[in-house]
Amino acid sequence: MQAAKPTIQQISNTTGYSVSTVSRVLNGYSRQYRISEKAQKLIKKKAEELNYKPNQMARGLRLKRTFTIGLVIPDFANPFFAIMAKHIEKAASLSDYSILLVDSDENAEKEKQQIKNMIARDIDGIIVAPVGTEKNHFNDIIKQKIPLLFIDRYFPDMDVPFLSSDNFRGAYDAIKLFIRNGHKKIAIIKGDNRIEPVKERLRGYINALKESGINVCEKFIAGNGFSPENGYHTTLELLELPEKPTAILAMSNLIGLGVLQALNEKNMSIPSDMSFIVFDDQPYVSYLNPPVTTVKQNSEMIGKMAFELLLKKISDPGHTPSSQLIPTAIIERRSISQQK
Amino acid sequence: MQAAKPTIQQISNTTGYSVSTVSRVLNGYSRQYRISEKAQKLIKKKAEELNYKPNQMARGLRLKRTFTIGLVIPDFANPFFAIMAKHIEKAASLSDYSILLVDSDENAEKEKQQIKNMIARDIDGIIVAPVGTEKNHFNDIIKQKIPLLFIDRYFPDMDVPFLSSDNFRGAYDAIKLFIRNGHKKIAIIKGDNRIEPVKERLRGYINALKESGINVCEKFIAGNGFSPENGYHTTLELLELPEKPTAILAMSNLIGLGVLQALNEKNMSIPSDMSFIVFDDQPYVSYLNPPVTTVKQNSEMIGKMAFELLLKKISDPGHTPSSQLIPTAIIERRSISQQK
DNA sequence: GTGAAAGCGCTAACAG
């Protein structure tokens, strides 16, 4: 075995066959071009021997297809996104696709920059969970006719397919569960107002309340970011209210951590002093005190389907994948009290 | 703005300057070649106007430098790795590098396959947290002289630089803390025996015990995998022992989750019935009942340094980065009882 | 100051 990367040229030289013949054999066109058995054997043997792998740069340049997709995620430290990424990668590698990864860090400018970079890298398609506050830069992708798919967050007024949890329903179900347990003073701690899943969850909250004839109290709709800090401060504020809520729905696992911290500090127990549901069924919630009821998002399915939809679009540009809302599930544990 | 991707050719055509001049200007060689102000202005303006970005495929093919590094991680769902990845990506994007991501899923065969793929993609370097049970395939990378760096896991007998936590010290400190609190019957639940950090942590465990004149009991060294399931079953076994341990050190956050589950099921409380320390200081551990003492690994620093070391090696192939052990820290919370 | 042309490694049209 030698150091330099073997090229098709080398195989051509050492076997005596032309580069085209070598290329044909190696790409599985032997039948079609009726290459002789002898040539096939020899070329394959040599390729094996040299441990030949076609240079993907050259291939991509020529084919205008790179077998690479871009993946842009707002925060990798958030297990919700990490797990989604895991399953996208898994599906992709099964189809010989590679992933170019970007963590936009909830920063629209970085997102924009890196998307430009990905376009320059001739990716075949791109999956993005957008920061959600800006969308102009996506027009570049669309104009270049690069297949694009949004996950989790999306822009309903944009003609781009997306995959997201059924956020309306998730929140709706959670609030209904509170109500069934006798709660009427229910607060919700939100992520960034501008992003769609937040709007949808809020809609679910309001709908559930109204449907049950419960007044929607503005004071109980609070917070504005997907961070533990937001969860923490917002909870503290909620606890200062003259009429405190008896139940809180946190819009993400990160927010939930902050809620827990605030409650802890104030020596309030779940569920006796406060009932609690959180979005995202992370493994650790079963071991919290008490185990916390969650709205589980199927990030595994979102990830898997995301790649498959994108691939379909890549393989058949005529096809337009339709957006889908993936069902959520309430995982009941022991964080809700019975109110009389 | 137009749909097709602008090329250097187009700029050449529309400005009347040759492709070489355009290339020079756009690559910042105007001074060196003493390109006229007029030409510079015109070319830059046109490039801006067309929103030109050099095609990285073509560039990579020509330059033999792709500004891409490979990153291979055994499990993205493990926040320890996800956070490391986040910081690698962050450092990389600051230096205009992109990340090709693989989740090897703790599967040596996939790792091997995907590394071959990355080589074919002409990546400039590669960072891998190896599955840890096989290493032959890394010779391909070395033979091709592609800069390689291991993180977290590594092979001490291989001449490849690595960055890992000071695992020996982390475990040693944890055990010493147990001992200071009067514990003598201390169990450790391990990850896969074959990987280096596990060996090191075990060495720390044994050393701490011996140093304090405590007998090392084989029964207390248990488990063999980084999964919650292993944590769960091993804990159950430990609890069956005629002489039960009074303290457990779990070698990872995932194992720790399993320990928690087993303890819960057996109605054992921390720390009254069992003292507990876990590797990895995940955000949620503060909100467990009780908050759990951890061995914190500095995955942020590992990630950041990993990219920087690799980049140095890429930029100066003569340079060989030296391996480093990154200090761990004990974060004391309330999961350890005083034994009399 | 600028341009022509070679060539990175590959695929595919065209030519036998």
Added chain:
DNA sequence: CTGTTAGCGCTTTCAC
């Protein structure tokens, strides 16, 4: 059945 050749978009040597 196989080979020659053009060209993907770019950088860079050589030439003027």
